[in-house]
Amino acid sequence: MRRRALLRATAFLAPLLRPLRALAQLRSGAFSATSLAEAMRALFGERAPEASDAVTLDVEPKIENGAVVPVQINATVEGVTAINIFAELNPNPLLARFHLSPRCRPIVATRVKVGAPSNIVIVVETEDRLLSTRKFVEVVEGGCG
Amino acid sequence: MTGSIRIRTTHHAGWTSVRSIIRHPMETGFSVDPETGQVIPAHYITEVLCRHGDDLVLRCEWSRAVSRNPYLSFEFSGAHPGDRVTLSWTDNRGASDSATVAIA
Structure with a gap:
């Protein structure tokens, strides 16, 4: 009896969970995406980020060693939920994704690998907007080898 | 991987700043x-x-393109000096480490 009830519950729940699972797979696929467009589609669907002065990216314009590229991202908007860092020409362009609680200030800094001279693209997510900025970095020695 | 995390914190005007190297x-x-x-x-x-x-407070998803010995810094509000901050990581092989410090 209990087994049957469990089966019935599972059968009932499965279709409800499917879209969630699909979304989770889509999101995790963002890290294995091999182009910027594909990574963005995995994260944001058909929504296109809008270029915004509210997002700043601090990064040196010319990098000797692409294995260690310091980046700092700063947003001057309220309610930032996530910050994404992409390198346009890396084998997998999505480098890192930061999920901020409401207590977090929208400032993060880290160091990333950039394989070739290309744009570093930042997308900041709020409840209802996608704000973006980008900077081209010259890389003398690529950092993905 | 015990002892892999170094954390420095400062507290100023209600903001706790965390800088870490793993x-x-x-x-x-x-x-x-x-x-x-x-x-x-x-x-x-x-x-x-x-x-x-x-x-x-913060959850980071990282790819293989974060640099060796990763550096991370961020800030958050609502904490007080002496409160505990814990940083923990997991890698693609399932290894993990965690460290806790009192906010300076």
Whole structure:
């Protein structure tokens, strides 16, 4: 009896969970995406980020060693939920994704690998907007080898 | 991987600033060992969590393209000097480490 009830519950729940699972797979696929467009589609669907002065990216314009590229991202908007860092020409362009609680200030800094001279693209997510900025970095020695 | 995390905190005007370095190879899986000619398998941190007490303040999802010995800095509000901040990471092989410090 209990087994049957469990089966019935599972059968009932499965279709409800499917879209969630699909979304989770889509999101995790963002890290294995091999182009910027594909990574963005995995994260944001058909929504296109809008270029915004509210997002700043601090990064040196010319990098000797692409294995260690310091980046700092700063947003001057309220309610930032996530910050994404992409390198346009890396084998997998999505480098890192930061999920901020409401207590977090929208400032993060880290160091990333950039394989070739290309744009570093930042997308900041709020409840209802996608704000973006980008900077081209010259890389003398690529950092993905 | 015990002892892989170094954390420095400062507290100013209601904001707690956290700066951290994690000792980790962050291997991409693309590089070749010059001694053996073999590809070095991918080995990198996939998730970093920062908690203030039980409250999750920041969750990071990382790729293999975060630099070796990753650096992370961020700020959050609502904590006080002496409160505990915990940083923990997990890598693609399921290894993990965690460290807790009192806010300076």
